[in-house]
Amino acid sequence: MESEAALGIESIDTPALVVDLDIMERNMKRMALRAEEAGVRLRPHVKTHKSPWIALKQLQYGAFGITVAKIGEAEVMRKHGITDILIAYPIVGEQKLRRLEKLAAHAEVTVALDSVEAARGISEVGRRLGKTMSLYIDVDTGLQRCGRQPGEETLQLARDIAKLPFVRITGLMTHAGHSYKADSQEERIRISRLEGALLAETKRLIEEKLGLDIPEISVGSTPTSFHCKEVEGITEIRPGTYVFNDATMVSLGLAGIVDCALTIHTTVVSRPSEDRAVIDAGSKTLSSDKGAYTEGYGCIRSAPQVRIDRLSEEHGVMLTAHDFPVSIGGRLEIIPNHVCPTVNLADELIGIRNGKVETVIPVEARGKNK
Amino acid sequence: MESEAALGIESIDTPALVVDLDIMERNMKRMALRAEEAGVRLRPHVKTHKSPWIALKQLQYGAFGITVAKIGEAEVMRKHGITDILIAYPIVGEQKLRRLEKLAAHAEVTVALDSVEAARGISEVGRRLGKTMSLYIDVDTGLQRCGRQPGEETLQLARDIAKLPFVRITGLMTHAGHSYKADSQEERIRISRLEGALLAETKRLIEEKLGLDIPEISVGSTPTSFHCKEVEGITEIRPGTYVFNDATMVSLGLAGIVDCALTIHTTVVSRPSEDRAVIDAGSKTLSSDKGAYTEGYGCIRSAPQVRIDRLSEEHGVMLTAHDFPVSIGGRLEIIPNHVCPTVNLADELIGIRNGKVETVIPVEARGKNK
Secondary structure: OOOOOOOEHHHOOOOEEEEEHHHHHHHHHHHHHHHHHHOOEEOOEHHHOOOHHHHHHHHHOOOOOEEEOOHHHHHHHHHOOOOEEEEOOOOOOHHHHHHHHHHHOOOEEEEEEOOHHHHHHHHHHHHHHOOOEEEEEEEOOOOOOOOEOOOHHHHHHHHHHHOOOOEEEEEEEEOOHHHHHOOOHHHHHHHHHHHHHHHHHHHHHHHHHHOOOOOEEEEEOHHHHOOHHHOOOOOEEEOOHHHOOOHHHHHOOOOOHHHOOEEEEEEEEEEEEOOEEEEOOOHHHHOOOOOOOOOOOOEEOOOOOOEEEEEOOOOEEEEOOOOOOOOOOOEEEEEOOOHHHHHOOOOEEEEEEOOEEEEEEEOOOOOOOO | OOOOOOOEHHHOOOOEEEEEHHHHHHHHHHHHHHHHHHOOEEOOEHHHOOOHHHHHHHHHOOOOOEEEOOHHHHHHHHHOOOOEEEEOOOOOOHHHHHHHHHHHHOOEEEEEEOOHHHHHHHHHHHHHHOOOEEEEEEEOOOOOOOOEOOOHHHHHHHHHHHOOOOEEEEEEEEOOHHHHHOOOHHHHHHHHHHHHHHHHHHHHHHHHHHOOOOOEEEEEOHHHHOOHHHOOOOOEEEOOHHHOOOHHHHHOOOOOHHHOOEEEEEEEEEEEEOOEEEEOOOHHHHOOOOOOOOOOOOEEOOOOOOEEEEEOOOOEEEEOOOOOOOOOOOEEEEEOOOHHHHHOOOOEEEEEEOOEEEEEEEOOOOOOOO
């Protein structure tokens, strides 16, 4: 029975980020099932939601640990009782190493890196704690961001790290972010197979040459997670976006509009001409990150043919026809192009179920870029 | 004498937004002097810094009121004792009107709008308060965002508003944001003169036809503020960016590198190849707003020839030569392309003077998009 106290969505002031909890939970279950069927572990990247409340739900729905980018995010998640954390980012500098020391004293932390300089810092943290720290080597399988090249280059780094005390290489990881630019399922499968093969081959090389045991092969990105069953050797996936989905995922054919759990509720505030309407969500709300959705700055759920053509910080300028039915004060729901930076602009998410407000979810790890 | 307790900038963990207070204060004084010489009033837009501490300094250095975009920003500024506030954004919806009512009970608030629908809401607020509310009509002088067209269209809106009780049109305003795209000083002067002329002509039309007195002609944007002396009829300027400046202002020739008060301090965290280095500031720190600076995602102060080519949320990928001198753990200072969205991603700004940390400035109005 519906609570009498439950508020309808019209009670929410705009712009607001609204999460349909049923859709979100279905997304969580599907990805957990996909991981289970593939025999891999699900370690979602929490950068998409930045909310301990949602991270705990992911763990409840089958995830076995989480991934974060920065120590600040790990600290927030640890405070809420989450103890198995991969920091998929090199930790450099004494201030951050001191914080890592505190964190690792009370949590199972793995750190990813791609240099011996970064590894030396972690080794020092291990020494201070009297504890062997777990490391992943970041391998570049095509994104050309961080990461050593597969094969000999990664072997050389593994050799250098193996000489350091208080650290152990427990895995190889990669993030095939270029899969967001793949324009067909075949291309995505090719990228997925390649990342798996490159990591597996590099793992064999290191194990053979250095006599080490590297248990984990960890791959990231929501698009390649869809193919984890078809790729040999993977032990762990780290998708993020799947929890909400977004217009990029829809444009890639990896989600339907009905699978998009997060929308931005906006109000039309100006109708300066027949061919233009302005909403109260600009780049400060939607972010100016376009992702792979090329039809504008977000997809209007009730009118996907209407283009959000330009953003200022507080204005979204839509190109409209003269008979566009929404007038000043009317509301629109927008699916963001790339949901992760959108969430990073918000202090809270409004959780709804069956059109009623159920909870307000603080984005507690928002802005934690240190 | 230098305080022994003062910390050097190397004590700041990265990524961090650092403000050189001497440069900022010089920028404030210069713009106040420019306004004074032109005989116009300076009502800076605080969206650039979102900090009551800095807004109060602007008032101290010659500004006579402030401009904000959203009520949430006005509320924060009011809390710190600032009482003369222009909300340069249409206020639509009952929740926001209730908040405006509270705000206007204890402050001199002017609201800008471009529709009779929005004016009716403000009229109702005035009725509840038993107070005449001051309105600016937003006129579109070429940006094609919000605003009525100059001349007859604005006259018609003025006629409709004049029939409403508890509101009074006290000014016409425009934001010539397209001046950021002007590629020469001549073009900027042309835009400045045009905005002035269009507003002055529309003011005369309204005064003549409706017998109203419209005291204020208010123009925005830092680029056109440079020419306020050359344009007749302007009574008020609303620049924002000038307080810090940014790579866009430098690329437009309106500021030098030495006039950029805010830089992002970053650390190199990865050097995956000779032609690439990665810093710990990505779009979550710099924002993906490119502004008018086309050489990449920010200008590296010590190496402006090095391009920040791509951003992920936590990664800035620089294209480097093999002899790029900064190795892992080394620091770089970046001038952001567009400083306003960059500040909106930060919780605090570190205020320095002569290379020492003097204060930490909370970005208290960050994220106030309602």
